[in-house]
Amino acid sequence: MASYDIAYSKLKEDEGGFSLRSTDPGGFTYMGLTRKDNPGFASFNGFRGWDTVARWVAKFGGVGRAQGKIFPDEILNKNVKAYIFKNHWQRFKCDLINDQHLAAHVYDFCFNSGQGPKIINQAFKLDPVNIITEDTVNKINAGIPVLINAIIYNARIKYLKSLTMTYKGKKVATLAKNPGLLTRAESFKNYNPYGKQLFSFKMFWN
Numbered sequence: 001m002a003s004y005d006i007a008y009s010k011l012k013e014d015e016g017g018f019s020l021r022s023t024d025p026g027g028f029t030y031m032g033l034t035r036k037d038n039p040g041f042a043s044f045n046g047f048r049g050w051d052t053v054a055r056w057v058a059k060f061g062g063v064g065r066a067q068g069k070i071f072p073d074e075i076l077n078k079n080v081k082a083y084i085f086k087n088h089w090q091r092f093k094c095d096l097i098n099d100q101h102l103a104a105h106v107y108d109f110c111f112n113s114g115q116g117p118k119i120i121n122q123a124f125k126l127d128p129v130n131i132i133t134e135d136t137v138n139k140i141n142a143g144i145p146v147l148i149n150a151i152i153y154n155a156r157i158k159y160l161k162s163l164t165m166t167y168k169g170k171k172v173a174t175l176a177k178n179p180g181l182l183t184r185a186e187s188f189k190n191y192n193p194y195g196k197q198l199f200s201f202k203m204f205w206n
Contacts, residue, residue: 001095001096001097001098002094002095002097002098002099002100002102002103002104003100004085004089004094004095006100006104007089007094007100007103007104007107007108008081008084008085008089010104010108011032011084011107011108011111012031012032012070014032014108014184014187015029015031015032016031016068016070017030017031017066017068017069017070017071018030018053018056018057018066018067018068018069018070018071019067019068020063020067021067024178025165025174028050028053030053030071030080031070031077031080032084032111032112033049033080033083033084035050037114038083038087040083040087041079041080041083044079044082044083045079045082047075047079049076049079049080049083052073052075052076053071053076056069056071056073056076084111088107088110088111089107091131091132092106092107092110092111092117092132093132093133093134093136093137094106094107094132096137096141097137097140097141098141099140099141099145099148099193101145101149101188101191101193102140102145102148102149102152104188105149105152105153105188106120106132106140106152108184108188109152109156109185110132112181112184113156113159114130115130115159116156117129117130117131117132117136118130119155119156119159120132120136120152120155121133121136122155123151123152123154123155124136124139124151126139145191145193146191146192146193146194149188149189149191152188153185153188153189156185156188157182157185160174160175160181160182160185161173161175163175165177
């Protein structure tokens with residue numbers, strides 16, 4: 001089974017710390033958790049997560065100085081990790097996926113996009129519900145890992161290119177203002193679990 005600790009290490013590296021930018025639709029964010037999508041972190045296991053993040057932003061002197069910072073608060077950061085495990089990793093059934101890379105890819109896509117589960121199910125021609133189901137997991141585990149990864153990657157890229165946002169009163173491509181979304185997706189593209197290239201991977205990319 002896939003390791004949450006390994007997947008979380010990459011997520012933490014990709015997400016960074018505190019973020020609040022006008023071009024980011026996620027808004028007030030800490031280590032990938034957006035306040036608008038994760039209200040439960042306000043009182044998780046009795047810990048007032050969002051109040052704690054706000055206090056650290058103030059300690060750093062405001063949003064500008066706190067931007068990108070992972071706050072030196074062991075209790076806060078442990079609770080972030082525990083919250084993501086319970087409300088994202090387990091919810092997306094990533095602990096049931098056999099392959100580490102595929103589990104991390106599913107987790108990253110679904111964590112980073114509210115429509116991730118639906119897009120993945122559509123790519124596998126399953127019921128397009130916006131949750132990872134047992135059928136989704138079975139499809140992933142039964143397939144050839146490099147092919148499954150290509151299917152998820154291609155669906156993710158197509159979805160990202162379809163996104164738009166309003167910026168300064170105009171409708172623009174989301175990737176134009178958030179190119180990091182594409183960079184992040186592309187970090188999962190090249191996957192060869194065989195140790196050597198048995199065939200050309202180019203045939204799987206759109």
